[in-house]
Amino acid sequence: MTLSPQWLDELRARTTLSTVIGPSVKLIKAGREFKACCPFHNEKTPSFTINDEKGFYHCFGCGAHGDAIRFLTDHRGLPFMDAVKELAGKAGMDVPAPDPRDRERQERSAGLHDVMGAAQKWYVEQLDGIEGGEARAYLEKRGVTASTIRNFGIGFAPDARGKLKAALKNLGEDKLIECGLLIQPEEDGKSSYDRFRGRIMFPIRDARGRVIGFGGRILGAGEPKYLNSPDTVLFDKGRTLYNIDRAGPASRKTNRLIVVEGYMDVIGLSRAGIDEAVAPNGTAVTETQLERMWRLDGQPICCFDGDAAGQKAAVRAAMRALPHLGPERTLRFVALPAGQDPDDLVRQGGKAAIEALLEKPEPLVDRLWRHEVDAAPLDTPESRAGLKARLMEHVQAIGEPNVRQLYRDEWLQRFDTLVRPQRGQQQQGQGRSLFPRREWKKQGGRFVPPPPMPQAATRAIGAGGIDRTTARALVLGHALYPDAIGDHVETFAHLPIDDRAAAKLRDRMVDLTMSGQMLDRTGITTILADTETASEWKQVSKGGDIGFSFTRSKSDPELARRDLGLAVEALHAKTEIELALAEATRRLEQEFSEKAYAEQQRLIAAKKSYNDRLASLAGNE
Template sequence: MTLSPAWLDELRARTTLSAVIGPSVKLIKAGREFKACCPFHNEKTPSFTINDEKGFYHCFGCGAHGDAIRFLTDQRGMPFMDAVKELAAKAGMDVPAPDPRAAERAERSAGLYEVMDRANRWFIEQLDGVDGAAARAYLKERGISDSTRKKFGFGFAPDSRGKLKAALADFGADKLVEAGLLIAPDDGKQPYDRFRGRLTYPIRDVRGRVIAFSARILGAGEPKYLNSPDTPLFDKGRTLFNLDLAGPASRAAKRILIVEGQMDVIALDQAGIGEVVAPLGTALTEQQLEKLWRLEPAPICCFDGDNAGQKAAIRAALRALPHLGPERTLRFVTLPAGKDPDDLIKAGGRAAMEALLELPEPLVDRLWRHEVDSAALDTPEARAGLKQRLMTHVQAIAEPNLRQLYRDEFLRRFDALVRPQASTQRPFPQRREWNAKAGRYLPPAPPASQAARAIGAGGIDRSTARALVLGHALYPQAIGDHVEHFAALALDDAAALRLRDRMIDLAIGDAALDRDQLLPILAVGETAAAWADVSKTGDIGFSFTRARTDPDLARRDLALAVEALVARNEIDKALAAATRRLEQEFTESAFAEQQRLLSARAQVNDRLASLAGNE
């Protein structure tokens, strides 16, 4: 069986080399590489290096060198196909069925690299010749220096249907068609040059080999940019422009940027920012993201400031969601409206671009901003739609821990956004004693309990602290929703404090801790007496102090209570400072600030009191 170079390259791209070698030798992390004692010869000092980004290992002692397949064949003695099948199974790839024509196709593909290299050299010669004057003038107008022109291999395709075909005639028309350099008409007429009257520059694979071309028209006409078609060498959905140069640059810069167009890449490189790639006329694909994540865990999407550019940014974010992980995300930079990176560089140089890159926007922030800005939120239906869209994004994340964290973060932001709109309403609506239309008596609302009034009047009293701790004991999954805030609450009650600290320790050690596991632990040892006291709490009617409350309601009310107490603590600090300023000098602004904070504190107390009144 003969496997295509493209399939084998995909297998290598999906394989983490250190995971293949790790079971055989002890690996030591060394920057972005691993070191180990060489498994191919005896040594005491590590001279064997593994580079996951490049996908190869090398021993500076004995010279052993290779990729994941080579390691399995040379070190473990596996036959080539057995090694391929083992790696393919782990990578989730199907090994192609035997094909008698595969060897022939592989041989022909190998010859295409020579074809593309010859074509590239011919285009460069044309740019330097008489026919290339207009193209050279265009490059000068765009500010492309001679060194940049040579670095990116700019060339020129004359406005002729047969000049390239004649120059590469020794390869044969069929091979030139297969390489995407000629177009074969459907009516059986002779093939003709694909690129005509255009400025050209090569598209290279990660090894720097020419696999396709991009070409810009110099005069009027469409399309403005023309790329090679997919060929045995080139798949636009798997290829990133400039990856061969941006990869090494990204290791030095510790970042990699994604822009929309190839000319943006070239402009940034000329300005001194070389760690830049661009897709080739398509939205970012999963395969392209995989290649980027091998270089950098958080690539920066730097798309144009117009509507199309911002839509491209959101498409990239949504495409990335199912593949996110602790070391796999995206960041975003929004360019000024109507500007692309090339415009920004021309207007302000590298410094203008670096200023934007200093504070890239995390993916979670970009998604949140997009959804909040996408529609007005002035009705309950609109706000419900926002929440539904956010939860749809959350469900797209495959990694469970990260999915939960995104859910928590979106819900926290949603609550903070929506609740102020409801806070102007009375927490306890007035009820009429007589409804004339219905003809029946409606009794007045029952008075708030003594405990609820205690909360409304002032600080976190002993009963509230104990109710909060009891609620987290009955619904321990809620601890992870706000563990930092819960841990920071100043609980004056010793029993509640002891139980809270113990629960946090247990929850951090076991994120899946449930009620049946937690309560027996609290009922023995150092917390036994505290639990005996706190478990009797019942004078405040929080939903979460009842064991049979709907778990979702209990978790939500716990989150609301913790958030309110944290907010009140911050308000109290600000209020104390405002009061001191007022005592030092009475001014209208100082008085207004104190009254605003007093009002804010009263609203928080009302929220707590309403939760405590949920009998």
């Protein structure tokens, strides 16, 4: 359904915001506005304001801001259309009718909610019955109390092919099939039968608390261990989160959201009094699920199992989040003891044990760094180049420019510290400046950069210099945006520029930067055009627009500086990869092995990736 901006504006105009927010918080009249303690974070002094005339609320403490629709979606967790319908009903407005197909789908969905509710009730009755004895014993063994069973609506599906079908036959076999409760065989003449058999049943609810699907855990041996409802009109396992209906209100009180792997992990945390936990429905975390998490908490804590599979899931979640990171959108991680899940930890140490872990979560930037550093030994030039290439690939996946630049700077600092330790520098992992002044020496009146990394001495093995056009584009770009030189002066100084004019101008620019001169565009071009480099500057500057954002004087400065940094880094990484590739090829020619061949192919792919990246920069406006 599409709602026009005009219709939504009319809805907002007919809605008095204070009456929408009033039932949730105590309002205090303050002139033409209202004040209250913010419902989105804990505070004792009111910093939350409501302006009925302008139709928006704003918190000066946490920054929460929005209109009546936003309040219902963010505070009460309602889907957008449900919030609109609730406000429209109170405002006496009719929501525009959907097209016939949408109307039919909504009417069918309403009926299916009743079917799912009836199924959940029946499963609960079976858990309490004679056939539910083994299931009750299992839950008791796992520490699940009667009140927890009640709160989560846990039930039991008997190990029979037709008991649910018979019990709910008055609701219609077609609806039971459409809900995924029955399986209809493809063979003609075959009867439908119960999907869930011999399983403990965990109802999956939407944000409004309506049952939309089930997860069933088998009792005893058998596969799969957990069986979910199939995708239906009501249920899409990649778009919803288990326990979202209970975790939403709880997270708004505690100002945090915890993400665990499974149903029993959520239930285990709840037994410890931690209700702000959700879980994906048997799949890796999806982008849609990330969006739902971030609506509740800008930095959810991923608390996955301590085994290899759990840590792999944590890394997948981190990588899935990269394109969507922002100033207030990230993930954090806690590492559980090896072989333990959150439920184990709660049963052994109670709430204190899990809170001790949650107290100091690991930032996403640290989790991915640790994953890549631990992926393989860093004892060869190829492996070190591979680490750098993987890190930069992660950087390029980040969509938000400022976050991308900060991740790049952070990881390059750590990489530099890791592969090129210096006497007297800080211990590995603490980081240091990429370009410490004390590493440079002054010889013959010029600053000389520190020696390049060891593998650069083998450049003759196979790495060529930067092509003339690109080299001159870099020089021209840094002349147009000289404040960018200091961001990567050491890397810029070591780029293998074969073009004599570009190399001489580059060395002059590096020397000016390391001399501490603060030069603007006019100042640096004046110096480059003087006697010492006049001829070279004339050759390079007449090239004009070479196709990059940073070679155009009227480009957006932020974009130009960003692209300059990316280009310098891509060329530097490409050089290192070419060196590693040449060495890997030499070793492969000496003695073939699957491992050496795989490394060669990975480096070839990495080189192509950086070539593509440089080509893409030429298209930026």
